[in-house]
Amino acid sequence: MYRVLIVDDEPWVAYGISKLIDWESEGFQVIGEAYDGSSALRFIEEHRPEAVISDIRMPGLNGIELLNEIAKRRLGTEVILASGYSEFEYAQQALRLGAFDYLLKQIEKEQLLETIVRLRGYLEQKKLDAGDPDAQLNDLFELLDADGHTTIGQYMRNRGIKPEHPNVLLINALFPYATATDSSERVAEMPEMNAHVMRTGSNKLSYILQYDEALHAKELLDFITGSLNDASHIGISMPADLSYPLSKMFHAADIALFTSCFYPDQRIVRYKENEAMAAGISGTMLQLELSMKERKLSGMQECLQRLMEQCRGMQLDQFASVYNQIISLIHKYYSQASSQQDIEFLTYDQLARTYSSIDAVFERLKNGFELEGKPDLPVISGQVKAVMDYIDSSFTEDIMLGAIAKRFNLSLSYLSFLLKKETGTSYSDYITGKRIALAKELLKESSISVHEVVERVGYKDYFHFNKLFKKHVGLTPSKFRKL
Structure with a gap:
C-alpha cells in the first residue's frame, strides 16, 4: 500500500481530495493532511510517504519550493501539484523540476483517478528497477491484511487482468518444498478457467480462480486434483463474485488451510460459512x-x-x-x-x-x-541449564515443546512450569522474542531480503511473520529496515 500526503492551505479542499476516490482500492492510503508547505516538509521527512498531492499557492513554502526541498533532501517522494488555469506557467516549471504530474483545480474525480493509476504503475516499476526483492510481497501483505477492502475485481483491474468469468474461488496450498521464487505473481490461462497465482509463503501459493460454476465444475475439480497434486495441504474459500473483498477470501481460504494442517487425514478442506456448532x-x-x-x-x-x-x-x-x-x-x-x-x-x-x-x-x-495438587518435582542439577542451552541453540528450528519434553524425559506440564519460572514467559513467547531479536539484527543487512530473513529466523509464512513482527515492533519489517 503506497502512502500519500495531501497538502492545501484550505482544510476543506484537502479533506475533499481525501474523499474524492477510493484510495485503498487503487493501492494507496492517505496518511495525513497538511495546510502549509513547511509543516508538509516536516511530515514528509518523518513519515516518508511515497506520494504528495500539493497545492501551489500556500503560505510558507509554496508547492514549487516544497518540490525543490524534496528533491534537494533526496526524500524520494513523488509530487503531484495542483493550481488553477491562471497559473499555467507554474505547471511548466513544476514538470521541469520533476513533478510527477500537474492537476487543474477544481480537481475532478476522473482526472485524479487517471493520475493515481499511472502513479501506481510508476511506483511499482520504480521498486522493480531499484531491485527491491520484497516489493511485490509487501504490496500483497497490505492487500491481504484482514482490514483490507480491495475487491477481487479491483485487484485484478489494478493488475491489468480482464475478468472473463462470473465466479471466483481463492485457494491456499502448502507444499513440502519451497515454491518458485522467480516471481511472486503470475497468470495461468487454462481452458474455461483463469488462475492468478501469488506466492504467499516459502512453501505456499495462493490461487485466484475465475470460472463459471454452473458450466465448469468439473474443470475446477480437475485443477484441484491435477495442478495441485503436489500440495500437502489445500484450503478452499467459499465461492464469491468480483465484488467480494480479496482479504476476506484469503482469510477464509487460510482457515480452511490451517484446518487441513490440524487434521492430518484432511488434505483438502473447503471453508464453510456459518457452520453449525456440534451438538452437546x-x-x-x-x-x-x-x-x-x-x-x-x-x-x-x-x-x-x-x-x-x-x-x-x-x-x-x-x-x-x-x-x-x-x-x-x-x-x-x-x-x-x-x-x-x-x-x-x-x-x-x-x-x-x-x-x-x-x-x-x-x-x-x-x-x-x-x-495440580502434586508437590514440585526436584530439579536435577544442571537440568534447566541444559534445556535452556538446547532451546537457545535451536530456536530457529520448528521444534514443539512436546519434543523437548521427550528429549529431556520431562512431563509437558512440568517443563512448561520450569520454563515459565526460568524465563518469566511461556515457551512460545520466549521463542518469538528470540526470533524477533534475530530478525531485527538481520534486517540491518540490506543485502538480505525480508523473505530470506523470514526463513533464517525459522518461519515459512511471510505474511505470518509480517503480522507477528508488526505486532511486537510496531512496524513491518520493510519499514523497520528504513529506520
Whole structure:
C-alpha cells in the first residue's frame, strides 16, 4: 500500500481530495493532511510517504519550493501539484523540476483517478528497477491484511487482468518444498478457467480462480486434483463474485488451510460459512466448569475427553472459539496455578502452529490439571541449564515443546512450569522474542531480503511473520529496515 500526503492551505479542499476516490482500492492510503508547505516538509521527512498531492499557492513554502526541498533532501517522494488555469506557467516549471504530474483545480474525480493509476504503475516499476526483492510481497501483505477492502475485481483491474468469468474461488496450498521464487505473481490461462497465482509463503501459493460454476465444475475439480497434486495441504474459500473483498477470501481460504494442517487425514478442506456448532458442546462446557469449580479431576478429564471427540473435525476457527472458552475457565478458576500459567488464548492460526493436532491440545490441557495438587518435582542439577542451552541453540528450528519434553524425559506440564519460572514467559513467547531479536539484527543487512530473513529466523509464512513482527515492533519489517 503506497502512502500519500495531501497538502492545501484550505482544510476543506484537502479533506475533499481525501474523499474524492477510493484510495485503498487503487493501492494507496492517505496518511495525513497538511495546510502549509513547511509543516508538509516536516511530515514528509518523518513519515516518508511515497506520494504528495500539493497545492501551489500556500503560505510558507509554496508547492514549487516544497518540490525543490524534496528533491534537494533526496526524500524520494513523488509530487503531484495542483493550481488553477491562471497559473499555467507554474505547471511548466513544476514538470521541469520533476513533478510527477500537474492537476487543474477544481480537481475532478476522473482526472485524479487517471493520475493515481499511472502513479501506481510508476511506483511499482520504480521498486522493480531499484531491485527491491520484497516489493511485490509487501504490496500483497497490505492487500491481504484482514482490514483490507480491495475487491477481487479491483485487484485484478489494478493488475491489468480482464475478468472473463462470473465466479471466483481463492485457494491456499502448502507444499513440502519451497515454491518458485522467480516471481511472486503470475497468470495461468487454462481452458474455461483463469488462475492468478501469488506466492504467499516459502512453501505456499495462493490461487485466484475465475470460472463459471454452473458450466465448469468439473474443470475446477480437475485443477484441484491435477495442478495441485503436489500440495500437502489445500484450503478452499467459499465461492464469491468480483465484488467480494480479496482479504476476506484469503482469510477464509487460510482457515480452511490451517484446518487441513490440524487434521492430518484432511488434505483438502473447503471453508464453510456459518457452520453449525456440534451438538452437546454447550452442555459439556457447563459440566467442565462445575468440575473445575469443585476441583474434581476425574470430572474435568471426562469433560475434556468428551469435548475432544465433539470438536474433532471441526473447522479450526470454530475450534479456536471452544478452546478459548476453556482457557477463560482456566483463568477464572486456576489463575494462580503454576502448571496452567503458560496456557494462553490463541487464534486459529496460532493453534495450528503451536499444536500438531487436536489430540495434542487436549493432552496439554489434561496434563496441566493432573499436575495440580502434586508437590514440585526436584530439579536435577544442571537440568534447566541444559534445556535452556538446547532451546537457545535451536530456536530457529520448528521444534514443539512436546519434543523437548521427550528429549529431556520431562512431563509437558512440568517443563512448561520450569520454563515459565526460568524465563518469566511461556515457551512460545520466549521463542518469538528470540526470533524477533534475530530478525531485527538481520534486517540491518540490506543485502538480505525480508523473505530470506523470514526463513533464517525459522518461519515459512511471510505474511505470518509480517503480522507477528508488526505486532511486537510496531512496524513491518520493510519499514523497520528504513529506520
